[in-house]
Structure formats: structure tokens, C-alpha cells
Amino acid sequence: MLPILRDRDYYTRRKCSMTDKKTTKQNKKTQPEKTKTSLFDIPTLSEAEMEELYNSHLIDIKNRGIVKGKIIKITSKEAIVDLGLKSEGCIPLADFANTESVEIGNMVEVFLEDFEDDEGFALISKQKADFMKLWDFIYEKHTKQESIEGEIMRRVKGGMIVNVGGVEAFLPGSQIDFHPVSNLDALLGQKIKVKVIKLNRKRRNIVVSRRVILEEEKEKAKQKLLAELEEGIEMEGVVKNITDFGVFVDLGGIDGLLHITDMSWGRISHPSELVAIGDKIKIKIKAYDAVKQRVSLGIKQLYPYTWENLNQKYPEGxxxxxxxxxxxxxxxFVELEKGVEGLIHISEMSWTKHIKHPSQILAIGDVVEAIVLDVNKERERISLGLKQLDPDPWKAIGEKYPVGTKITGKVRTLTNFGAFIEIESGIDGLIHISDFSWTDRVKHPKHFLEKSQKVECIILEID
Structure with missing residues (x-):
């Protein structure tokens, strides 16, 4: 795993402390002098041994100045590194991600800035080497359009800062998700996959996107779904949006329309009566247009057709x-069972009462009894009657009030053509204006009668 860099100048030159340099010089002075040997005392080396000795002191400075060295000494603040050069270099311990893991003999990669400084030590930088390696890593990911994992560190103006492999990258708010994220603080500390969409090495600017990955994943899911879609199959989806005419359902890469007429065999006024945004529902593919990529869905198709043989279940009467x-x-409307409703028309509510609105005698939630008048399977309608629960009073009226019977009634309404007389509750009779007098010419009933006045009259005809 690549080490995490600190927020400091990557190109700051590191030099050994004077104490360490003096110590190194003193160590050289205190070392016992080697016994002088003649030229003939030098051991003879084979060609393979000579090559090994040569390679052990050969450094690679072709890789943009990055070389390997061995830690030969550790002080309280620095690590002395042997690069196989004339002089050693030193690295501050603070440049290591984990100082406890730094041990003598460890190999470390550094950037060789100069073979020797004014004081005779190699000028090296571990931070610069780490940055160059990380930049190359990120550049490669950007070139190959590969994702990289990062951790959201903090919130800034316009987006978030993400730690990508040890360097900070900017994640714009518009690139976090498909839709604007209302609570950015909830993302802090989360590890996410991103793609590098912009690089500027000179300014050390890295811009990443999470939305690109989400779009790619959505497109893959969409293509997989389109390959599997068939009319008649059942699947699950999530309610994405609700309108007056239906519901849009996310099937996992593509949206389908669930029309309000396909939600229930019964009648519903609005889709929100059955579902809410975010609900996970089971649906059936009603129709699929592969060219236009349109999918029609249904819920009621998951259940048997409610109106099948309904006329046998609810016969007339x-x-x-x-x-x-x-x-x-x-x-x-009266709900008889799940998905089956019948209509009590206002004209079928009373034999005798003049009802202007159903709410005069009924309220939502009332449990009522009614008589089946008609079942129309094709139109999916059941006609019900409330007044049919009682005998039709007009069928017995002829026996109760035969033609020629003298009765007393109360004037209920006066019109230009006559007066309506209440014979009994709910039954009115009409005295036509022509039947008010044999001799006088009556222009209006009000000249003879008043409202609520009791009057004697004779039954002339019953219809």
C-alpha cells in the first residue's frame, strides 16, 4: 500500500543535522587504521564476483531521480541512508508513515536531488519520491480510466476533499451523486470509489468523480436488464416518482410506468393511495418496447381477474x-370486496325523498346494505339500489288512494302550472292550474293557495 503524505512542501530539501555529521566524522577518526597491504595482498575476484560487487554499488537514476538505498543508522530524528554513492543521505523520521517500522537494513526509495551538497552529503527527499510514485500511479489510473478508492476527508466550498492513495483530490458536489446531496457531512469518513477526470501536475490539482462510476454501473445494470426483459415476467422495483396518472418504478437501470388503471382491479383516485416514494413493490411486465426502451408495468395483473364470474357471485336481486x-x-361507491365496487345512483336511494346530494343520507365509511340491480362485466360496473330494500310505495298507492277518493293534504310547493300537495311523507300529488276552478280563470295558484296551507282535493289519476 502506498504511504500517506503529510501536508508539507514535497520539494523541501532535507539535510542531516550537524550533530549526526560530526558523529559520522568522529566515527571515521576513531576507527582503527587499516593495516597497509601491498598490491600483491589484494584478493583475486572472479568475473561473477566482480559483477556482483559492481551491481551492489550501481544506482538507478534513470527513473526520474528515484533511487533505492539502505538504512544504515537511525537517530532520534533522522535515518541515515547508504545509496551506494560516495556520501550517505539522511531522511527525517517524520517523512515515514510509521516510524516504528523503520529499522536498520530496510530498503527505502528516495529522490536524488544532488549527489553531494556543500557539506559532502547526498541531497535526497523521500516525500518527493513518494509524491512522484503516487502521481504516476494516479496518472496511470486516469489514462486507463480505472477507478481508485478514496476516503472523504473534509468538506470544502463546492464539494469534498478525498484522500486518494495519499494525495488530496477535489470531489465537486455535482460529481458525488446523480442528484444533489443535501447532507454532505454524512459522507465524511466514508470510503468510496472514484475516477480521476482532471489532472494538472504543475498545480498538483486532481479532480475526481463518483458520479461517473455510478453512471457506468447504472448503464451496465440497464443493459443487463434489457437483455432479460420479457413481457409477462414478474420482478421487483422501487417507486421513484408518483404522478396523477401513475407511478414511475426503477427496475434497476431503467424506469417503467405503472399506470393508475393497472394498479388495482378496483377504483382508486390517486396512486398515492396504494404506494409511496421509496416503496419496494412487486410488478409484472405488461408491455416492452425494445426500440424505444419503454416498459409498461402492472400490479393488478399479478392477481386473478376480479370480475371473472362476478355476475354469478352477485346475481340480480x-x-x-x-x-x-x-x-x-x-x-x-360501495366496496363489496377487494377490487370490486358498486354504485348506488342518487336516483336509487329513496322511493319518496327528493335527495339533492348523496351526502344527505350517506357518509364515507358507512356500512350499508343494498340490492344488486345489474352487473356489467365488460364495463366492470355493478349497479346497486338502496331504495329496493323497501317495497315500492307507488305500487300500493292505487289501492290506498283509488281514483275519486277525497283527501286532505298540505301545500308543499307552488309553481306557474300548479301546486304540489303532500299526501303523505314522500308522496306528492299535483293540482294542475286548470283544475282549480270550473268558472274562474286562474293565472297563478298563489291567488287561491298558500304554502303549507291544508287543502281538500280529489284523486283524479295515478301514474
Whole structure:
């Protein structure tokens, strides 16, 4: 693993402390003088031994100044490194990621800035070598368009700072996700995969993107899904958006439309009655256009057709019981079972009462009984009647009030053409303006009658 660099000048030159230099010189003075040998005392080396000796003192300075050396001494602040040159170099211990792991004999890579400084020591930099190696690593990832793991360190204006392999990179807010992230602080400390989208070596500027990776993953998932999609298969999706006409469901790379008419065999006013954004739901592929990449979904298709053989289950004249689930100006809807509703039209609510709106006698949530009047499977409609629970009073009215019967009633309404007389609760009779007098010409009933006035009259006809 590449070491993490500190926030300091990578190109700062490091020199050994004077104490270490004096110590090194003193050590040289205190060393016992070697016994002089003549030319004939030099041991004879084989060609292989000579090559090994030569290679052990040969350094590679072709790799942009990066060379290897061996740690030969460790002080309280620095590590002395033998580079195989005339002079040693030294590295501050602070340049090591883990100072405890620094031991004599360890090999270390440094950047050789100069073979010898004014005081006779090699001028080297471990930080610069680390940076150059990291930059080459990041540059290679950028060139090959490969992802790299990074850790989100802190929040800055316009985005986040990510530690990528030991160097800091800028992650713009627009490149974090598909949509703007409201809480950036929640990402701190997370390890994410990013791609380098911009590099500037001179300014040491690195810009990365997480969104690019997310888009690539989404595209791969989309292509895989498109290859597997078939009409009639069942799968799971996540509710992405809700509109008045339906629901958009994320199938994992591509969105499908679940129309409101395909959500339930029963009637619903809005998709939000059944689902919410973020819900994981099971759906069926109703239709798929591979060219336009459009997918139509259905939920009700997962269940048997509710209206199949419904006319046998609810024959005409059958008494049913259900709950009022909706009220409109023209009637009230009664839920008979899951996905099956019947309509009680306003005209079928009472034999005798003049109902202007269903809410006068019914409310949502009321449990009522009704009579099945008709079942239309093709139109998926059931007509119900409330007044049919009681006998039709008009069928017995002829027996109760035969033609010629004298009755007393109360004036309920006066119109230009006559007066409506309440015979009994819910049953009115009409006295036409032409039947007010044999001799007088009546222009308006108000000249003879007043509202709520009791009047005697005779039954002329019953329809």
C-alpha cells in the first residue's frame, strides 16, 4: 500500500543535522587504521564476483531521480541512508508513515536531488519520491480510466476533499451523486470509489468523480436488464416518482410506468393511495418496447381477474353489504370486496325523498346494505339500489288512494302550472292550474293557495 503524505512542501530539501555529521566524522577518526597491504595482498575476484560487487554499488537514476538505498543508522530524528554513492543521505523520521517500522537494513526509495551538497552529503527527499510514485500511479489510473478508492476527508466550498492513495483530490458536489446531496457531512469518513477526470501536475490539482462510476454501473445494470426483459415476467422495483396518472418504478437501470388503471382491479383516485416514494413493490411486465426502451408495468395483473364470474357471485336481486368508499354528485361507491365496487345512483336511494346530494343520507365509511340491480362485466360496473330494500310505495298507492277518493293534504310547493300537495311523507300529488276552478280563470295558484296551507282535493289519476 502506498504511504500517506503529510501536508508539507514535497520539494523541501532535507539535510542531516550537524550533530549526526560530526558523529559520522568522529566515527571515521576513531576507527582503527587499516593495516597497509601491498598490491600483491589484494584478493583475486572472479568475473561473477566482480559483477556482483559492481551491481551492489550501481544506482538507478534513470527513473526520474528515484533511487533505492539502505538504512544504515537511525537517530532520534533522522535515518541515515547508504545509496551506494560516495556520501550517505539522511531522511527525517517524520517523512515515514510509521516510524516504528523503520529499522536498520530496510530498503527505502528516495529522490536524488544532488549527489553531494556543500557539506559532502547526498541531497535526497523521500516525500518527493513518494509524491512522484503516487502521481504516476494516479496518472496511470486516469489514462486507463480505472477507478481508485478514496476516503472523504473534509468538506470544502463546492464539494469534498478525498484522500486518494495519499494525495488530496477535489470531489465537486455535482460529481458525488446523480442528484444533489443535501447532507454532505454524512459522507465524511466514508470510503468510496472514484475516477480521476482532471489532472494538472504543475498545480498538483486532481479532480475526481463518483458520479461517473455510478453512471457506468447504472448503464451496465440497464443493459443487463434489457437483455432479460420479457413481457409477462414478474420482478421487483422501487417507486421513484408518483404522478396523477401513475407511478414511475426503477427496475434497476431503467424506469417503467405503472399506470393508475393497472394498479388495482378496483377504483382508486390517486396512486398515492396504494404506494409511496421509496416503496419496494412487486410488478409484472405488461408491455416492452425494445426500440424505444419503454416498459409498461402492472400490479393488478399479478392477481386473478376480479370480475371473472362476478355476475354469478352477485346475481340480480341479491342483497349485498359493503362500505361507502367514495361519494360523488351522482351517487355513492360501495366496496363489496377487494377490487370490486358498486354504485348506488342518487336516483336509487329513496322511493319518496327528493335527495339533492348523496351526502344527505350517506357518509364515507358507512356500512350499508343494498340490492344488486345489474352487473356489467365488460364495463366492470355493478349497479346497486338502496331504495329496493323497501317495497315500492307507488305500487300500493292505487289501492290506498283509488281514483275519486277525497283527501286532505298540505301545500308543499307552488309553481306557474300548479301546486304540489303532500299526501303523505314522500308522496306528492299535483293540482294542475286548470283544475282549480270550473268558472274562474286562474293565472297563478298563489291567488287561491298558500304554502303549507291544508287543502281538500280529489284523486283524479295515478301514474
Amino acid at each position: 341479491y342483497k349485498v353489504r359493503g362500505k361507502i368508499v367514495s361519494i360523488a354528485d351522482y351517487g355513492a
